[in-house]
Amino acid sequence: MIQSANFKRDYVAFSAVVIFFLIVIAEVALAISIPAYLTRENVLAVQVRRLQLLNSFDSLRNYVRSASANENGKKELQLVSWNLNQLADYLREHSGSLTSTEIAQLQEVVNEFNKVVSVISQKKSYTAEISLDTKAYVNGVLRKSQKK
16 A cells, blocks of 8 residues: 655645746746837837937037138038938938938938038138139130131
8 A cells, every 4th residue: 555645735835836926927027028128228229319310410500500611611501501401301201210220321421411511610611713714715716706
């Protein structure tokens, strides 16, 4: 005859089972909540980058308005300002749907424009005015018309 020990159901065994199920439930909750948290953090990071882009863009537009330049530089600043106005229209319409890659590309564009405006505001210019000597051309045309 086989004899077995009689186990009593007591509070220690019951608490062990309860703790086991609590641990399993906590692990399942972590397995679900960590990816959701990381996704939410990624979304928040994109929002922060979007706000940084818009902030740097607005400060660049203010910088262009207040920059002083020489004669050629003023025309170049007008071109930069026109481009920034075009970009402002795009950002106004699509800033909410920009991806992380697009935000990075637009931030690069803003940084490049900032470098250009910085050079122009130091009274340097990317263009040089060249005066044309048209005397030879005009004199040649006048001679031909006088011969006829």
